[in-house]
Amino acid sequence: MSAASLDVARWRASEVVLLDIEGTISSISFVKDVMYPYALDRLRNLARDSWVDADFQHLIAGFPEDTKQDAESLVAHVEDLTRRDIKAVYLKQLQGYLWTTGFGNGDLKTPLFDEVVPTLQQWKATGKTLAIFSSGSVQAQLQFFSYVQDGQSTKDIKHLFSAHYDTVNAGPKLEKSSYEKICSELGVNVSKVTFLTDNVKEAEAATQANVYSVVVDRPGNALLSADSKATFAVIQKLTDLP
Incomplete structure (x- = not known):
């Protein structure tokens, strides 16, 4: 052929x-090996330190209710979506916010x-x-x-x-x-x-x-x-x- x-x-x-x-x-590797892990690390820190903050709760408002009972449930859900490369709209919006921080402070290029x-x-x-x-x-x-x-x-x-x-x-x-x-x-x-x-x-x-x-x-x-x-x-x- x-x-x-x-x-x-x-x-x-x-x-x-x-x-x-x-x-x-x-490259695919930049997104999967750099950007995705960066977003996960930032999310773990935010979920641990800012869970009750109104700004953080607004960030995760679009997530399914059963995934935002606590920080552990949320992070586990995001880890699962990331591992399976599920392009859920609410995840992409959260990642966009987290990456904004990374690019702005020089962590990401x-x-x-x-x-x-x-x-x-x-x-x-x-x-x-x-x-x-x-x-x-x-x-x-x-x-x-x-x-x-x-x-x-x-x-x-x-x-x-x-x-x-x-x-x-x-x-x-x-x-x-x-x-x-x-x-x-x-x-x-x-x-x-x-x-x-x-x-x-x-x-x-x-x-x-x-x-x-x-x-x-x-x-x-x-x-x-x-x-x-x-x-x-x-x-x-x-x-x-x-």
Whole structure:
């Protein structure tokens, strides 16, 4: 079974590039091995020290009632969701708050793949609109792109993106309607959008909406099946797109 070819004409005609984050422009390991553990550590401390505080209770208001009987129950629930990579909206919102603290105080710096920023800058300069669609909350996305590692320092690249979408303001990433909603809000025909993701199921949902989907195969990502490679164009880095 041969690999699918990149539709160069459709890529070049795209007015919008919609990007996933984890496994697409930043490594899965940063999210799973750095950001998730950081959020858990911060939560353990907050739950122990600030359980009765109104601000903390507001943070966890969206959690199921049986998980917030006490600090131990809450932390155990979050540990379980994190271990199983369950992208519950209330968890993503809590993580976004915890990561804001980490980025703001310098504990976290965002590592993007080397070619990402120069390539995004080039695409924007040529007139393409850049937008993000991630399961992480919009709040977390804004922090993520505010503190991008730049040598020993960080830089803010939020200005490169015209819009940010998550599962709250767009809908689930595995549903066709979410991509249709994003295109409608951006005011662009679905046929003029290219979606870059490491997740084949997300690519399938976007394709059902007639959004052109390209799978990004980075080191550490899940192995792609022969069927997936035959169905979608696959790139290793953004500079593979002409």
